[in-house]
Amino acid sequence: MTANIEATAQTALAPEPATRNARPLRLITCGSVDDGKSTLIGRLLWDTKAVKEDQADALERDNRHQQNDLGLPDFALLLDGLQAEREQGITIDVAYRYFSTDRRSFIVADTPGHEQYTRNMATGASTADLAVLLVDARAGILEQTRRHATIATLMGIRQFVLAVNKIDLIAYDEAVFNRISGEFRQFALSVGVTDVTAIPMSALLGENVVHPGSASMPWYSGPPLVEVLELATQRTAQTVGFRLPVQRVSRPDESFRGYQGTVAGGSVKPGDSVVVLPAGTVANVKQIVTFDLVRNAAVAGDAITLVLDRHVDVARGDMIASIDAAPALGRAFEAKLVALSADAITAGKRYWLKSSSRRQRVRVMPKTRLDLKSGQWEGAESLPLNAIGTVHLDFDEAAMFDPYETNRNTGAFILIDPDTNNTVAGGMIVERTTRVDGIDAGGERDHVLLSLPEHLADRLMASEAFAELRDHVEIRRVSGTRAAAVLKDVD
Known part of the structure; x- marks a missing residue:
């Protein structure tokens, strides 16, 4: 009876995995060259049954790519599709693959390890929720390992899995694993990362990837990689006001003028007050149009045409933003x-x-x-x-x-x-950068930013005195409610 109660309590306290209907978790594999990134993802695809039959048959038939005497296929070929990648045995471009388990779906990006392709790694990291950082157990933490970890951190990734790969090639030495994981955790703290899960594994043999490697590593009691991924969290929605970088002004005839772009943050609906930057012109949203219908609202990621309630000077490169939460x-x-x-x-x-x-x-x-x-x-x-x-x-x-x-x-x-x-x-x-006493980094400009209620901002900008200060003063309009809240905080 006691055992049943304890089991029930542990189940209740365990994190609830994301459902299959949720947005797929996006992850990247990164690290230095030849640490086994492509092999790891290939093994993930293979063991989660995400490899199509024709791909599996091709791998099994191709005896030229046997990695060792075990007769295992070269799992990296599932990712390295470019001819140069196959000839050189390296990853050059970012390869995206989809796989799923019974608990969750995933989109994984295999990024290159060579320094000359660092830009491709940064591209893969820019949309990821989690980074799987591979380390060759024989080589330990390298400069490229630290570079990739830092870039992933700069890109906003806060969850890391340290995959100490090729652990079989050092006879499953626990002391080596502890030394590498300790060294990385110390470096991770220096770049502001605290969420690190370290896993000893052999991507080639599939140990601690999808299936546990307890037979070879009885000293490791943690979960395999796939279980960590199933319980990982996604990046939280970024809480900003409405943002629409204008890509094109649509004017098919004299009766219609719309501003087209993809919503880059927040949401908008007809009747909302917005500001056009950098000019600072204020207007209200009259209509939201897409290719096939008129919408009641738009959110981040939607491609829309925004119609305002009056004609304003808007050009490509301008931004239409929330009046109360402007950039x-x-x-x-x-x-x-x-x-x-x-x-x-x-x-x-x-x-x-x-x-x-x-x-x-x-x-x-x-x-x-x-x-x-x-x-x-x-x-x-x-x-x-x-x-x-x-x-x-x-x-x-x-x-x-x-x-x-x-x-x-x-x-x-x-x-x-x-x-x-x-x-x-x-x-x-x-x-x-906040300029103090009119001095900026170059010492060339005096500049002041004023946030004023809309009616005061319009009166000031219409005055003759403001014309002489236009090059030195920026006006940001805020609502009366926002201005009152600011004044209350000051008082």
């Missing part, structure tokens, strides 16, 4: 960068910055660079290929962003070299 507007921002070009990011050089549908000129000033060996941020005047650093962005005109932690869509950007038109860096906005 930060300014000419200076702090950001974190991943350098993706052999040409270093140098201090003071001007680049094109592209975010959503907007492209602007910006001057980049590197501030610090992450030492991947010590985990410390050090002063830097440039960022070479694959370096991770913090920078100051100084724009020629007003820019608008949300912090990346708040909204990935409006907080991410790329830098483009104007001379070569190559993408040289990917970045994440940290915050808008």
Whole structure:
């Protein structure tokens, strides 16, 4: 009787797995080259019966790709589809695969381990909920391991599975596993990650992947990888106001004017008050149109045409946002960068910055660079290929962003070299720089941001006195309710 009560209590306290009808968990495999990322995913697909019959037959027939005397197929071939990948035995591009268990469905991205393909790894991490970081048990934690972990963290991933792979090649040594997992946990803390599950495994043999490896590793009492994935959580919805980066102005005739784009955050419905940035013009939503119907509301991810209640000057690259929760507007921002070009990011050089549908000129000033060996941020005047650093962005005109932690869509950007038109860096906005006493990073501009109730903002902007200050003052409209709340907090 006591045993039954204890079992019932444990069942009640156990985390409830996501249902099959929920959004699939998105995960990536990352780590250094030859750590077994493609083999691990291939084994996951094989053991969860996600491999189609023709693929299974092809693998079993192809004796040229036997990995060892065990007669097992080369599971990596399920992921490495490019001819160059098969010839060189490496992953170059990101490969996405779908698989499911009785409890949950998954979308997994196999990302390359080579340094020269770091940009592809960052692409895979940008939409993932969880990262499976592989480490070869014989080699331990490498610089590329730390780089991938840091990039995944910058991309907002907070759940890590440390897969200590090829444990069979070190005779299932528990001491080695404990040393590697301890070293990684210490590094993870330095980049702000606390949710780490370490698993010893052999991807080739399938031990602790889908099926437990207790026969070979009786000292490990934790779950296999697939059980950890079944209980993982998804990224929480980012709570921001409505965001619509305008991609196109639709004007088929004189009776219709709509602003098209994909909702990048929040939600909107007819009657909502919105502000057009960077101009600051306020209007109300009259209608929400899609390709086949008129809608009562739109949410993040919806492609819509927004019709406003009056004609306003809106162009591609502008943003239509919630009046009470607008993005930060300014000419200076702090950001974190991943350098993706052999040409270093140098201090003071001007680049094109592209975010959503907007492209602007910006001057980049590197501030610090992450030492991947010590985990410390050090002063830097440039960022070479694959370096991770913090920078100051100084724009020629007003820019608008949300912090990346708040909204990935409006907080991410790329830098483009104007001379070569190559993408040289990917970045994440940290915050808008606050100018004190009119001094910015370059010391060239005086700038003031005022948040005022709508009627006061309109009166000020219409005044003759404001015309002389227009280049130095930015007006952000807020509702009367929001203004009253701010004044109450001040009092």
